[in-house]
Amino acid sequence: MDISEIMGRLSELGTEQTKKTLLRHGANEPIFGVKIGDLKKFLVKDVKKNPQLALDLFATGNSDAQYLAGLAIQPKKMKKEQLQTWMETANCSFIAGSIVASVAAESLFAKELALEWMASEQEYIENAGWTTYGSFISITPDTAIHQQEVEALLDSIEKNIHQAKNRVRYSMNQFVICVGSYYPPLLTRAEEVAKTIGKVEVYLGDTACKVPLATDYIEKVVTMERVGRKRKHAVC
Secondary structure: OOHHHHHHHHHHHOOHHHHHHHHHOOOOOOOOOOOHHHHHHHOHHHHHOOHHHHHHHHHOOOHHHHHHHHHHOOHHHOOHHHHHHHHHOOOOHHHHHHHHHHHHHOOOOHHHHHHHHHOOOOHHHHHHHHHHHHHHHHHOOHHHOOHHHHHHHHHHHHHHHHHOOHHHHHHHHHHHHHHHHHOHHHHHHHHHHHHHHOOOOOOOOOOOOOOOOHHHHHHHHHHOOOOOOOOOOOOO
């Protein structure tokens, strides 16, 4: 399949109801409104056969096409410049903070990009930086994680989360959860930070989404004896 055929299929799979839901969650036009499950079921395999097609899809600026591109691309084969371009041309903060951040977390430049993006003055990029690092922790062996660096980031969150930008507060809270859930060496410190920051207020628009309470989430993972059990992939 070529890009025109893929875009045609996306148009066919899109529905007004799904489009309204995605727009409410922060997506922008152009968008067809395709369910993520349908992207995986009907199109990912075809796009995976042609890496250039994934890049071309992202370049369209269409929200559905960009999500599909992220599901189909091979992260470890992406260049840093390509990932930077994806971040800069993401349809919306949802695409940047979910699919681009996840692809970056699986790339060869995960930490490098995460730290660069976390230092950005732009909210959606800083948000994606924290998400990238948290996702990196969730899929990376403990021996490849820099403990002192992660601890310093926890310290920063403990001091600054409630003054951070709106969406950044969400990803910082999620970072604490990721450390507590996936990195046993800093479980106790993550629990301390979660207790200190308490409830984190984030405006999530006209959605039913809620900010998870880090203390409760980590406690649940501990109770289930799942601390340190890594995910296979960040992209989903």
